[in-house]
Amino acid sequence: MAFAIGDHVEVCGNTVGFEKAYFGGRIRVVGEEAMEVELETQKTEDNTPVKGFFELSRIRPYPDKFTCTINKHDDVDVWMMGAWLWGKCTAVKETTYRVYFDFFPKWCCTTDYPKYNVRRHQFWMGRNLRSYWMFWQCKEHTFSAGDRVEVFGTASKYNNCFMPGRVVGLTDKGVGVMYETFLGDDGDTITEVIPYGKVRPYPDTSHGVVHSQEAVEYWDSEVWKTGICVWVDNHHCVIYAKTIDGTYDTFPHPKHNVRRSMVWKKNEGKSCCMYGRVH
Structure with a gap:
């Protein structure tokens, strides 16, 4: 993926106990093998933001916000100490999630955290000119009445x-x-x-920004139809899609009725949802 100055990113920690911690920041200098990132929550002794050069392998875009239901066994991140720490949800309560951390023996523990401080963990996968966000659902391809x-x-x-x-x-x-x-x-x-x-x-609701050249789905009366977003302005996404008569056309569609296209797959006995970005 190509990064640019000002991009909102997360940097993965590499010190003991923080190998599964993600720190938010902004890119200040772009390099071929490393980027200078100004971290959002880490401060120096004189209270200025910490800056540093980090290898590309430790940098990923800041994940999109999702409105979703987190279930037992889902991978989650918990906000603490100025970073998102990756753990596993072991129980769902009325106002909290119980999360287990295993990345540092001293911290191997299970603790309850307020739901507003917990997010679904998303995996970033780069593949040539296309990158993917992916998250596991931790459920088989089975359904129950009412789903x-x-x-x-x-x-x-x-x-x-x-x-x-x-x-x-x-x-x-x-x-x-x-x-x-x-x-x-x-x-x-x-x-x-x-x-x-x-x-x-039914896909979770993503609050991520739809970009040009992304696969999208747009609501048309009673169904979600598939297409490609070719342009975005303040209020519309311009969609390229197949029409009823079998031809292709380009037309504007209200942003609030357009969502990023998500692919449902099964892998290793679990289900996952993923969506792509083209760069």
Whole structure:
């Protein structure tokens, strides 16, 4: 990934006890193998911000904020001592998360932390000109009645669209889904059995900024349609997408109805959600 002066980043610690700690900062000098970063919370003796050169392998973009439900066994970060410390959620309570840290023997402990000081841990993966944020959901591809999901459409005008719904039951052939936005001719809700491979959990809400050249999904009446963001202004994202008649067109769409496209995958017996950035 290419960084620029002023970018908001996080620096991973490398001293004993801080190998899984992330410190926020801003890039001040760009180099080929290292960057100078001015840290946000670390101060010198005269109370000025600490600056230092850090290897590229220790620098990542500042993670986007997510509105999501954190579950037991999820990887999380806890805000303490001016940094985000990576741990594992072991219990969910009304106002706190119980988190276990294992990165420093002296601190191997389980403690409750206020929910407002805990975020989902996100993994940054660089691949040539495309980089990905990824986080584990720590749940199998199984669903329960009442779960909110999305169905990937494949027929006619709903090809490559995502249709929101609720799980009403499970069968050997797939997931019983009642659609949220579709109604039959008689005005009743529509329920169908969908193959497991065409159903995914409803994505968490990302408050990250949508950039040009990113894969996006835009809300159009009753479904999320897929496209590419080609331009962003104060109020709109200009989308390049396939139209109903099979041609491609470019058109503006309100920002509040555009979200970053997320891919649901299964890896090592767990599920993960990831989205990409093109640089």
